[in-house]
Amino acid sequence: MKKKVTFLPDNVTIEVDEGEDLLTAAATAGVYIHAHCGGDGVCGKCKVKVDQGDVHSNKAMHLKAEQYEAGFRLACQATVSQDVTIVIPEETTKDGKALKRKPKTTRSISARSLDSIIGSWSVAPPVEKRFIKLEPPSLDDNIPDLQRLMRAIKQKCYDCAEPTYDHPELLMDLPFILREANWEVTVIMLRGKRAEEPDRIIAIEPGNTTDKLYGLAVDIGTTTVCGILIDLNSGEVIAEASAYNEQISCGEDVISRIIYSQRGNGLKSLQEKVVRTINTIIETVCKEVIISPSDISYIMAAGNTIMSHMLLGLDPKYIRESPYVPTCSHFPLTRAASLGVLAHPSVRLFLYPSVASYVGGDIISGVHAAQMHKSQELTLFIDIGTNGEIVVGNEEWMVCAACSAGPAFEGGGIKHGMRANSGAIENFHIHPQTLDPMIITIDRIKPCGICGSGLISIVSELLEAKVIDQQGKFNRTLKHPRIREQADGFEYVLAWGKDSLMGEDIAITEVDLDNLIRAKGAMYAGYVTLLDSVGMTFTDLDRVIMAGNFGAYIDLERAICIGLLPDIDREKFYYLGNASMLGCQISLTDHRRFRERMEVSSLLTNMELSENPQFMTHYMASLFLPHTDMSLFPTVAAKLAE
C-alpha cells in the first residue's frame, strides 16, 4: 500500500510503501535532512516534526519527552503507516539566519510497469511430467517395454513425434519400474529445442508424481549467485536464495579468476567452487519448502562467459588474451550431476549462450527477458558493473559490446569503496549552504563505506553544490571542515570517525573521483560507439533498459548528472532489475519463450571496443562531468548554470 508523505516547508510530496522510514522518503524526494549516522538512530540529528497524521516510531532516544509529545521524531526511526505531513526544522547559520534548502529534482522515476517490455508468459515449462497408463504385455502384444511406453505416450499425444530417451540409464531400470508400478508411471520429458524436434524422456517414476514438478533458475554472477525455485505446475516462485560465489577466494573479478585458472589445479578448483555455491543455493531453497533436491527437474542458468566456461570446466585462457576468443558461445544442455551439481542424474542444466568473451549469457538472458528481439522500438540495454555490457537494437538487428568500466561501481578502486552490503552509503545529499552531508546506509546502520549507487549520489551532489568542478577536482577556495587535503590529495569527509562503524573517517578523494569518471566515461563512450556504428544517436532511442541489481538502485537524475546515462526523456528509462534471472525464470516457466532465445543469439553482433579507435575518441571526450560536449546534456547544463 502506497502512502503520501508531504515534506514542509519545501512542500514536496512523495508516495512511498507503507513501512518506509522518513529519512529514506526524504532522501528519495530530494529533501535534505541533517543525518550523519546513515540512519542508525544514534546521531540524533535527523529530528523532524509530524504535522498531520502519525508515524510509527521505534526509539524515543535522543528526544526529550516534551519534544516527543510535541510530535518530534527521528526521521530514520519513524516509519510511514498513513498519509502524513512532516515539517523539517529549519537550520540556522551561526548568525541566526535561516538556511534555505533548495528543493531538488533527484526523485527516482516511479517504477514503470514492465509488462509492456517483458510481456506475459504461460506455464508450459521446458520439462514436463506425464502420467501414463500402459496396457500390460500379452502374447498377442509383446512388443518391448520401451516401445510399449512410446506407444502409450503417442496415444496420449496424437501428433507428436516419437520421443527420444536417455540412454542407458532409462533402459536399465525400465522393465522393473514398469512392473513394480503395475504399468502406471510418470515420465519426465524435455521438450525439443525447436517445435519440430522430438521430446526426450529423461526419467520415469512409478505411479503418478505429476503434482511435483520443480525447476531452479540460477543467475551465476562473478560475485553473487542467486537462485529461485519455481513450482512448474503453477509457475509460482516458491523460494529464493543467494550466496557469494565461492570463487571470490580466488580473485574478485573475472580477470583474476582466469589467472587463477591457469595454475596447476586452478580450473578444477574454480569449477568446484561455483558448483558448491550452486549446491548451497539448492539446499537452501529445498529446505525452505521441504522438497528434496532430486525433485528439481530442470536448472536454467545464466552467467557471463567466464563464469559459464568455468562452470563447465572449459579453460578460459584465450578469453583473456587478444583477440579474446572463448571456446564456444552455445553450451549444450549438460547433465547437472555430471558437473557435481546436487541434482538427479537425469536433470539438465541449461546455460544461456554468450555472444563474445565479455558479453555473456547473463546479457542474452536479460535481452531475451526484455524481448528486444520482438520489439520495433530501438532500445539501449545496459548492465553496469565492472564490465559494462551494452546492447543496442530491435527486432531486426542488435549490436552489443562490453566496455571495461573498471570496478568503481562495485566499490573497487575507491578509497572507502565497498560492495552494496550493510553499512554502505547508498544515498547522499549535501546541504547546498552548509555543505553538510545527509547519508543513508544500507540497513540503516552506521556507515562503513561507499557502494556504487552512493558514489553516484555523492559525485552528483558534490558537482551540483560546486564542491567539485566538472573535471572532478575539489574547489580549493572552499573552506569547510569536511573538505581537506591529505597525503593522497583533496577529499570530502562523508562521516567523521565518531559517526562511522569502524571509528575512522569516511571520505571521497580526488583519486576516487577520477576512477569514477573513467568508469562512467567508458560506459558512455560505449553507448555512443555502438550507436555510431549503426549511424544513430541518442535521439533515435525509444527506450533505455537498465539491468542488473545495480541498475535498480541508481538515481536516474544523478546518473545523468554525472554522465553515466544519456540526457534524454526520463520516460524512456526502465529498470529491469536482475534481468538475467528474469530471463531464466521466464524460460523455465514457458518453453515457447525459451525457444525464442535462438532468435536473440542470431540477431546479436558483437563489437570489440578494447582496441577500437572510435571508442577511444569517445572515451576521452567523456572524461568530464557529465561530458566535454555539454550540448549532449542540456538538462544538466541548465542545472549547473543555476
Add this chain to the structure above:
Amino acid sequence: MKKKVTFLPDNVTIEVDEGEDLLTAAATAGVYIHAHCGGDGVCGKCKVKVDQGDVHSNKAMHLKAEQYEAGFRLACQATVSQDVTIVIPEETTKDGKALKRKPKTTRSISARSLDSIIGSWSVAPPVEKRFIKLEPPSLDDNIPDLQRLMRAIKQKCYDCAEPTYDHPELLMDLPFILREANWEVTVIMLRGKRAEEPDRIIAIEPGNTTDKLYGLAVDIGTTTVCGILIDLNSGEVIAEASAYNEQISCGEDVISRIIYSQRGNGLKSLQEKVVRTINTIIETVCKEVIISPSDISYIMAAGNTIMSHMLLGLDPKYIRESPYVPTCSHFPLTRAASLGVLAHPSVRLFLYPSVASYVGGDIISGVHAAQMHKSQELTLFIDIGTNGEIVVGNEEWMVCAACSAGPAFEGGGIKHGMRANSGAIENFHIHPQTLDPMIITIDRIKPCGICGSGLISIVSELLEAKVIDQQGKFNRTLKHPRIREQADGFEYVLAWGKDSLMGEDIAITEVDLDNLIRAKGAMYAGYVTLLDSVGMTFTDLDRVIMAGNFGAYIDLERAICIGLLPDIDREKFYYLGNASMLGCQISLTDHRRFRERMEVSSLLTNMELSENPQFMTHYMASLFLPHTDMSLFPTVAAKLAE
C-alpha cells in the same frame, strides 16, 4: 582356378578348386570312396587310381611302391592341380562279385552369384574424416573456437546443416588442439542417422590424419564372436578374427545365460565377458595390421536380442518369461568405451535393432544385407541354429518368427554331437550295398564327433539306404556289424574306436535321430506357419536365402531329403554365409545402405510361435522324414521310391 575331376566308373565330373583333395571332391560329387578315418591318411582304405592327368600327393604310406608307380594314391592325401580322371577300384563282395555304386545327386548347388541379392555398395562410411584449415582469429574476427570450426566445416560443405558435437570432451581440448595444430585439424564426424539430420563431430585430431580411418564390424554370436577390420578409405577388409564368446563359461545357450544373469553379479559378469571377447578381437586385428585400437573410428555390431541386451548391461529377465518381452528393440548409438570396449572414448558402437526377444539384430542385419526390403521377390530367409530364425516377405511386408529348434544342429542333444570343430564328421556317404561309411571330418583328421552338417548327411544317407525308416527308426531286420542295439537303443557305428581320435566308437543313435527330427520339424513348421499367416505356400516363394555359418555347409539335397528345407526348385536357394556380419560390413562401408536399416525394422512384424496352435499342428505333421505329407516333397518321394 577350377579344375575338372572325373570319377570312373560312375563317370561323374565335378569342378573343384585347385588344391582340393580327391576325397572331398568325391564326397561332393556323391561318389562313394571307402574312407573310415575322416581323411587323416591313416586307414589307407581310400585308394584310387589316377587315369588321366596327375595329382599332388603328400604321403605314399599305406601304398606299396608298385602301387604308387601304377598311379594309385590315397584320395584323402591327393590334391587336384590339373584336370584329372580318377578310377575308383570296384569293391567286391565276399563271393567276388563287384559291388555297384549308384551315383548320387547330392552335389551341392554351385555357388550362386550373390550380387543380385546384396547389390553393390560404395565407400562412404557412416564415420568420416575431414581435414580442415581454419583462419586464425583476429580482433576483427574473434568468434569462439567452436564457431570458427563450424564455419570452416560449412565452407567446405555448402549445403550441410551445422554439425552437432560431443559435449563436453570436444570443447575441453578444442582451444589447445586448434592452436597447437596451427589451425589445421582433422575432424572425425558421424553422419546423421537420416539424410536430413546434421552430422556430429566426435573427435578432432591435429594435422591431417584422413589417411587413417578404420572401422570394425562385429558379429556377436552366442558361441562365437567374429570381427573384421575395414579400411574405411578403401572399403577393404584388412584383417579378420574370431573368438569364442567368453560367456560360454556361464552357459552354452541363451537361456542358461539368462539364468546366470539373474545371480548376484551375473549380468555384470556376462557383460564383462562379452566385452573382453570383443577386446580380444580388437587386439588381434589391430596387431595384424599394426594399428592402435584407438585408430578404429566406428564399431558396427549385430547380435541376437539376448547378446545385445547383455552387451549393453540390460537385464534380459523378462525375455525368458512369457510373454517374452525385451527391454527395447532399438539400441541407441553407445559409446564403446563406456561399455569397457577397447576404443577411443569418442567411438560409437552401433548395435543392430532386434524385432523381438528371439529375432535379434543379427537377423535384421542379415535381412538388411540381403536387401529383402528392396526386392519384389518373395523371399524366405532362414538362419538355422539352436533357435531357427525365419523371415518371409519382400519390399512391402515382412513377417518373422523364431522357433526353438533345439541344439541338435549345433551338436547338442546328440550322443556324439559336437560343434563344427576339427575332427567333426561334416560329410558322410554310405555304400548302398555294403552299408559301410565314407566319413570326412573337418581338417581331415580322425573323427571325434558329429557336427550339424554331418548329422544331416548321416540321417539323409541312412534314410536313402533304408537303414532307417521315415520315423527315424532303425530297420531291425538288417544284419550288419555297424548296426547294433545298445543299452540306450539301436545305433549305427560311424567309426570304430581304432579309427577314431579318442579310441571310442562313434555312433548315431535312435535318440539322436528323434532329436534331429524335432529340430528340423520345428524349422519346417515355422516356414509353413509364417507362409500360412500371409495366405501363401512354398510355391509362392521366389527365393530361399540361407544365412548363418551353418547354412554354408548344408548339403541342399540332403537337407531337403530330411525335410529341413522345402522341396522346391533348387535354383531358388542361396547361401549368404554370415549374413549378420555381411550386413555390418556393408553398413560400416556405406552410410546410405546403413540408413536403409530403418526400413527393414519398420517392415518386420514378429509372430510368436511358442504358444501358437497352428504352429503346433504343423510341427506334429513335420515329425517324419521328410514329412507326413509326402506330396510336399515330390523329389524326395521319388528318390525314396526307387
